[in-house]
Amino acid sequence: MKHIFQLLGKSLLIPITVLPIAGLLLRLSAEDMLNIPLFQASGVILNNMDVLIAIGIAMGFARSKDKGIPALTGYLAITVLKEGLGILNPDLDMSVFGGVLAGLMAAFIYNRFQHTKLPSMFSFFGGEKFPITMIVLVTIPVAGFFSIVWPYAEAAIDTFSQSLVGLGAFGVFVFGFLNRFLLPFGLHHVMNTYIYFGLGRYETASGEAVTGEITRFLNGDPTAGYFLGGFFITMMFGIPAIALAIAHAARTRKKETKALMSSGAATSLITGITEPVEFTFLFTSPLLYFLHSVYTGLAGAVLCLLGIRHGFSWGAGVIDYLLNLNLSDGGLWIIPVGLAFFALYYVTFYFVIIKRNIPVIGREQETPEGNRLHRSMAAGILKHIGGRENVVTCENCITRLRMKLKDTSLADEAQLKQLGAHGVVKIDQHHIQIVIGTDAGNVKKDLQNLIGETPPD
Numbered sequence: 001m002k003h004i005f006q007l008l009g010k011s012l013l014i015p016i017t018v019l020p021i022a023g024l025l026l027r028l029s030a031e032d033m034l035n036i037p038l039f040q041a042s043g044v045i046l047n048n049m050d051v052l053i054a055i056g057i058a059m060g061f062a063r064s065k066d067k068g069i070p071a072l073t074g075y076l077a078i079t080v081l082k083e084g085l086g087i088l089n090p091d092l093d094m095s096v097f098g099g100v101l102a103g104l105m106a107a108f109i110y111n112r113f114q115h116t117k118l119p120s121m122f123s124f125f126g127g128e129k130f131p132i133t134m135i136v137l138v139t140i141p142v143a144g145f146f147s148i149v150w151p152y153a154e155a156a157i158d159t160f161s162q163s164l165v166g167l168g169a170f171g172v173f174v175f176g177f178l179n180r181f182l183l184p185f186g187l188h189h190v191m192n193t194y195i196y197f198g199l200g201r202y203e204t205a206s207g208e209a210v211t212g213e214i215t216r217f218l219n220g221d222p223t224a225g226y227f228l229g230g231f232f233i234t235m236m237f238g239i240p241a242i243a244l245a246i247a248h249a250a251r252t253r254k255k256e257t258k259a260l261m262s263s264g265a266a267t268s269l270i271t272g273i274t275e276p277v278e279f280t281f282l283f284t285s286p287l288l289y290f291l292h293s294v295y296t297g298l299a300g301a302v303l304c305l306l307g308i309r310h311g312f313s314w315g316a317g318v319i320d321y322l323l324n325l326n327l328s329d330g331g332l333w334i335i336p337v338g339l340a341f342f343a344l345y346y347v348t349f350y351f352v353i354i355k356r357n358i359p360v361i362g363r364e365q366e367t368p369e370g371n372r373l374h375r376s377m378a379a380g381i382l383k384h385i386g387g388r389e390n391v392v393t394c395e396n397c398i399t400r401l402r403m404k405l406k407d408t409s410l411a412d413e414a415q416l417k418q419l420g421a422h423g424v425v426k427i428d429q430h431h432i433q434i435v436i437g438t439d440a441g442n443v444k445k446d447l448q449n450l451i452g453e454t455p456p457d
Contacts, residue, residue: 015056058103197215227300234299245353288358380416
């Protein structure tokens with residue numbers, strides 16, 4: 001079950017990659033900025049996240065190297081599901097949950113029927129194309145079933161939403177804390193997807209109903225943004241403060257540590273991507289990461305108590321901060337509050353690192369093997385996970401390799417870390433994650449070239 005949630009989190013990253021360009025174009029072309037109506041067409045992406053999620057999940061769960069047919073199967077599933085619900089009950093809207101359901105159905109149907117053989121006269125519809133037929137036949141009765149049960153689920157979700165919002169600052173704190181706390185397990189995307197694209201409902205000036213903190217905020221909902229604003233403090237102030245504390249606490253390799261931390265701080269500040277810094281201390285000190293999670297929740301709660309709301313389209317970096325400042329309430333106050341959190345982060349992290357002698361980068365014990373540049377990282381990883389014959393599949397998210405091995409016990413965590421991995425997580429006997437940083441995608445490609453990866457049976 002844990003692996004399924006891991007894979008679900010990775011799959012949800014696929015549609016999220018389109019958010020940067022969609023959000024930037026939508027905001028830049030708005031009436032209060034460049035006022036270019038044609039570029040407002042990018043907003044259709046935010047309004048169809050359920051479709052993109054269905055496609056992403058179908059691609060992520062499909063046991064095939066070629067993801068084209070799984071993607072089409074996912075699209076057909078969500079399209080038929082939405083149309084069927086609309087026919088039976090026009091008021092029903094499963095939002096992102098419909099996308100998740102359709103994506104999971106599509107992946108199951110594809111994996112189950114991709115090798116189906118039909119009589120020769122129907123052979124054109126067999127094999128990998130057969131799931132295209134099956135998904136339509138399966139989704140129609142599923143739509144009928146959910147037209148009956150979803151109103152009850154929708155009522156429960158609305159109750160949860162109202163309870164979360166009704167908790168005020170504490171609800172914001174809980175979300176912020178879990179957003180960071182679940183990140184190492186790859187489960188934060190599952191929760192984020194609902195908050196970002198399913199929480200609450202707002203009717204735009206044109207009469208269109210939109211859901212989710214991000215979508216509602218960008219469409220001018222004056223109640224949206226309280227669950228988002230705190231991340232500007234974490235990404236723009238908290239992560240740079242952590243990076244500075246680690247750099248100042250370094251005892252060896254000071255120049256290398258400073259360069260790495262400066263790069264990670266800049267990445268977080270500008271783009272809102274935090275993993276390059278977070279994964280340098282996550283596995284060496286769970287205490288520090290717990291404090292980081294608490295501070296993230298606390299940042300959002302403080303802004304909520306002060307009545308400050310702000311939002312983003314894809315990441316809480318300086319770009320989104322400036323672009324969406326006109327839509328915020330008290331957005332400028334994020335800077336002084338952020339400076340206060342910068343000091344809190346820096347003092348806490350520096351003190352804990354020094355007093356507890358935490359072996360973060362620049363303070364770890366040097367080893368000859370760790371400094372020897374005798375092979376590429378991909379070749380080194382392959383060597384220390386049991387060789388190519390031990391690898392079943394190799395995928396990646398933004399910062400991590402997500403691999404399925406025949407036997408994870410063959411993976412040497414110490415050697416992998418000496419190669420430069422920030423952390424190693426053995427999920428179970430067959431699944432492992434190796435934290436690389438933002439070069440994970442390139443390392444994955446090199447690994448796949450080395451192992452000549454073929455899709456699993």
